Amino acid sequence: MGWFSSKQSSEAPDSTSRKDRQRCWDSRDAYFACLDAANVVKPGVEGNLCADTKKTYEQNCARSWIDYFNKRRVLADQQQGVLTQARTQAESVRSR
Helix, strand or coil: CCCCCCCCCCCCCCCCCHHHHHHHHHHHHHHHHHHHHCCCCCCCCCCCCCHHHHHHHHHHCCHHHHHHHHHHHHHHHHHHHHHHHHHHHHHHHHCC
């Protein structure tokens, strides 16, 4: 593809298009819902359980977005664990 070519590559979604961003988010949500149903936190370790939704997710999102969303999922789970532990400790201190 040249500098002034009007033909767009069909390989990667256009992250500047609102429709493409929404399609990415929807496919991410479907994939993550499948992971939640399988009790899997880290994307990619689920084996063949969510193969269809993972394929759609990877087709509809840019690789950099996929990496970001996957890392955020793991971090959010870790943060939730820390917050739960902090609440438990705070309650035990209050009950003394």
